Amino acid sequence: MEEHLYNAPKMSEPTSPAASVASADIAAEFAALTVEEQEQQRAEWSQELARVEEEIVTLRTVLASKTRHASDLKRKLGITVWKEITDDMNQGLKNVKESSVFQRTESVLKSTSEKTASVFGSITSGISSKFSQMKNSDSMRSIEEKVGSAYENVKTKVSTSRSGSVTSFPDALNENNSSGLNSPTNSTDK
Structure with missing residues (x-):
């Protein structure tokens, strides 16, 4: 052997x-x-x-x-085994978060998100300023005035219709158009 x-x-x-x-x-x-x-x-x-x-x-x-x-x-x-696994995972995550690679990656992502937020902020502010410029323009004011006056006229006609002359909103709208007032859609034709 x-x-x-x-x-x-x-x-x-x-x-x-x-x-x-x-x-x-x-x-x-x-x-x-x-x-x-x-x-x-x-x-x-x-x-x-x-x-x-x-x-x-x-x-x-x-x-x-x-x-x-x-x-x-x-x-x-x-x-329990589950508790041990959980503790091991938590410790592993803690070690990863404390590593220099994670710290650098986190700072790069943070600065990137800040830059992205500032870009979107500038785009949003640009759009907002364009809307405010449009709102303050003469053509927009003219449209607002015409829509407002047409609305007031129709509202007046509907409230008077309760007294008997006009029976519905569409009738009041038709009567408004026939009375010679410009509707918002017809204002661009002239």
Whole structure:
């Protein structure tokens, strides 16, 4: 069985040049031993390997026991898996928010939004000023006056219609048009 362990492929090959040199040195030293010394060395290594594997099994058993005990204590304290995940997520978000990359990105986004707001503000104020200029223009005042007078005339006719001469709003509007007043739509024809 011992021979089977040593003839099996190695679990991990040396990855660094220093490890390759060390492996080569060990192989050279082992080859320099007599057959009896090689057998004795193999027996020592086999005993040490058995002890290490036994320690690994013991450590795994202890670790499993400690993990169960920690889970029991968490359950007794009311610490659930969901709470642990939530706490981990909150801590992660806090770490991200405190990072310099996040801080720089946040400041860039803030300045961009301020610039965008100022651009939209200037556009809105420009539109507002154009509307106020239009409202104060002579043609708009003329339209307002004509619409206002037509409305007042129709309102007067409707209120007098209650006394009997006109019976409906459309009749009053027609009577207003026939009396020679300009309607808002006809004012542009003249």
